[in-house]
Amino acid sequence: MSGRPEQLFPLFAGLETLPGVGRKTAQHFSQIAVETPRDLLFSLPYAVVDRRRRDTIKGADLPSTLTVEVTVGAHRPSSGRGGAYRVHVEDAQSDFQLVFFHARGDFLRRQLPEGARRVVSGKLELFDGLAQMVHPDHILSPGDAGDIPEFEPVYHLTQGVTQKTMYKAVQGALARLPELAEWIDRAQLDRRDWPDWAAAMRLAHAPSGLDDVMATTPPRERLAYDELMAHQLTLALARQRDRKAPGIASMGTGSLQGKVLQSLPYHPTSAQSRAIEEIAGDMAVAQRMNRLLQGDVGAGKTLVAFIALLVAVEAGGQGVMMAPTEILARQHLEALAPLAEEAGVVLEILTGRDKGGERKAKLAALAGGKIQVLVGTHAVFQPDVTFHDLRLAIIDEQHRFGVRQRMDLADKGVAADVLVMTATPIPRSLALAQYGDMDVSVLDEKPPGRKPIKTAVVSTERMDEVVGHLRRAIDEGRQCYWVCPLVEESELVDLTAADERFKRLRAVLGDDVVGLVHGQMPPADKDAAMAAFQSGDTKVLVATTVIEVGVNVPNATIMVIERAETFGLAQLHQLRGRVGRGTAQSTCLLMYRPPLSDGGRKRLEVLRETEDGFVISETDLKMRGAGDVIGTAQSGLPRFQIADLERQAALMAVAQSDARALLAADPELNSERGRAARVLLWLMRQDRAIRLITVG
Structure with missing residues (x-):
């Protein structure tokens, strides 16, 4: 499979080869990422004019x-x-x-x-x-x-390109449509009543009424499916490569796991036990594990992760747990330390802060196998870091890392099993788009003894009442987080700054009672402020969203989120999950500045009604769209031109099972349908997938 199939050449020619497109117009087109006739074809009209x-x-x-x-x-x-x-x-x-x-x-x-x-x-x-x-x-x-035309399609334009130019260029591109062999399963085509690819393209560009520009029409649905199918084929090929990649069989003996489980004051939930079983099962075979552990806030992922690390150690190897930030890495260390002590396992941390002799000593201990479990930031990936026998790599908070880093781990020649943990409950359609190459374990129960968090929605006009409530709680020995939206007062965004709030609360509650932590602080100051709050020296921690993930202070039972209407649902859910970690009743106050927009009100109501992260994330997806839920910029979420992840979630699931079934039957894609699927990958610019077949 050396290069692009010849029948696609006309679609990948220069735009200037189309009628009415000169060099200048071609430059204008590149503003909307249209570089070839193929790109024009995938820019479907969004409306239609009756002429x-x-x-x-x-x-x-x-x-x-x-x-x-x-x-x-x-x-x-x-x-x-x-x-x-x-x-x-x-x-x-x-x-x-x-x-x-x-x-x-x-x-x-x-x-x-x-x-x-x-x-x-x-x-x-x-x-x-x-x-x-x-x-x-x-x-x-x-x-x-x-x-x-009787019905003229209306296209999204850019400066320097008129509807007329666009229409003429698209007609030129349509004239070049090759007849391509079918890559979609016949039964699927008939069941959905979908046209073939070229016919679907022609129909999508020739709407004869408003109904024809809806995503649900057969031609558009088919074209959306092609996009999802190409994406899922790429993920399935990556998964196939990972499975073929030599792995290491790590059989746990259960001796260390037993010690830890006996020391716990409670029994693991059935969800935890199931996840542990799935992970241990994957680790026991000589194929690389590539699994996602998805658990809502407070579902007990840490225990599952540590048991998995113990399987690696019992099998005579090492395990590593990576977090996106130094604060989180230190927290993992604190959470794992008592468990490691019960098991009698050597636990160490490695971050960018380790320098000189200390770093050298740690690296030597790691290479010699003296350190059994390492916790760290991505500093663990640096070239001079070598393990004696790495069996398991756990990556925390996946969407900060993304697929590419998972591939880096593989390319480092590490045959280690990979477990990715995320505390962001992701709707199924997005999970498929982002983690389609992985197997998924879900923790959908809370450990026993956790009380539900009371959530109230309060106007900022009642600030004095809130502070009074806080003072009483502090007198009873409780602690509180106070989350502010921004760090410095900005002229543009009139949000209460953390510094201001910090000063005001100190004035009311006393200087030594209130601490402050925000993103602009030097790391050492940040750590000191966190440590003072964790040890209970300060009772109120005023913070920006740096505390969104990870921080664990069981004595903190109140979470105040100021200007809650400016946050996304998933973020509010993560923040609320910082309280309710002990046995005491916890409260979350969502403070908003009136008047609330409809969207803002709806978001806060959803949070008040439910603590189920999956329900919350589905609502978030409907309200905000896919890119925002995971933060598209760093999410590794694919950008689809036609498919709509929110509304076509069901198609994504079909595409995944279809892609996996096709590869199971034809791993090299050499059958008639397999060869058609290769053409689809070229058509959709899935170059990485093509490399996987060629190398595979």
Whole structure:
């Protein structure tokens, strides 16, 4: 499979090869990521204009776009500079005016000679009781009027590209459509009543009414499915490669796991036990594990992760646990330390802060196998870090790392099993889009003894009451997080700054009671502020969202989130999960500044109603869209041109099972349908997938 199939060449030629596209226009097109005829084809129209011919404008509901044959009457040039140039016209039963601004009279006289017949098409509106068409879209002689499509597709444009240019270029691209062999399963095509690829393209660009630009029409649904299928094939190929990659069989003996489980004051939940079983099962076979451990806030992922690390140690190897930030890495260390002590396992941390002799000593201990479990940031990936026998790599908070880093681990020649943990409950459709190459374990129960968190929605106008409530709670020995939206007062965004809030709370509650932590602080100060709060020296921690993930202070039972309406749902859910970790009843106060928008109100209501992260994330997806839920910029979420992840979630699941079934039956993609699927991968620019087949 050396290069792009020949039948796709015309679709990947330069844009200048299309009618009406010169070098300049091609440059304009590149602003909207259209570089080839193929890209044009995938830029589907979003609306349609009815340009069917009428005899007269009489009886039409104005304003509307009308196409009618007229006789040209008198010209009335503009009186002053930049004024309106008017041309009187009559159709079979009525008359109206064509209006032009900044017009050149001689040009208009040539185009609209008095007494001539013309077909005009454009938006007709009433102005001071007179019907007028300002700058018609089309003015043609009756002989050429066949060029006006009855239904004209409307495209997203960029500066320097008109609808006319776009339409003409797309028609040129459609003329080159190759007939491609079918890559979709026959039964699926018949069940959905989908056309073949070329027909679907033609139909999608020729809507004959508003219904035809809906995502649910068979041609569009089919094209969306092609995109999802190509994406899932890529993930399935990566998964196949990982499975073929030599792994190491790590059989646990259970001796260390037993010690830890016996020392716990509670029994693991059945969800935890199931996840541990799935992970240990994967680790026991000589294929690389690639599993996602998805658990809501407080579902007990740490225990599952540590048991998995113990399987690696029992099998005579090492394990590593990676976190996106230093604070989180230190927290993992604190959470794992008591468990490691019970098991009698050597646990160490490695971050960017380790320097000189200390770092050297740690690296030597790691290479010699003296350190059994290592916790760290991505500093663990640096070239001079070598393990004695790495069996398991656990990556925390996946969407900060992404697929590429998972591949880096593989490329480091590490045959280790990979377990990715995320505390962000991701809706199924997004999980498939992002983690389609992985097997998934879900922790969907809370450990025993956790009380539900009371959530209340309060206006900022009741600030004094809230502070009074806080003072009483502190007197009872409880602790509180106070989350602020931004660090410094910004002129543009009038949000209460952390510094301001910190000063005000200190004034009311006392200097030594309130601590502050935010993103702009030097790491050492940040750690000191966190440590003071964790040890209970400070009772209130004013913070920006740096505490969103990880922080564990069981004695903290109150979470105040200021200007809660400015946060996303998933983020609010993560923040709320910082309390309710001990046995005491916890409260979360969502403070908003009135008036609330509909969206803002709905978000806060959802949080008040439920603590189920999956319900919350599904709602978030419906309200905000896929990119925002995971933060598209760093999410590794694919950008689809046609498919809509929110509304076509079900198609994604079908595409995944279809792609996996195709590869199971034809791992090399050499069958007739397999070869068609290769063409699909080229068509969708899935170069990485193509490399996987070629190398595979």
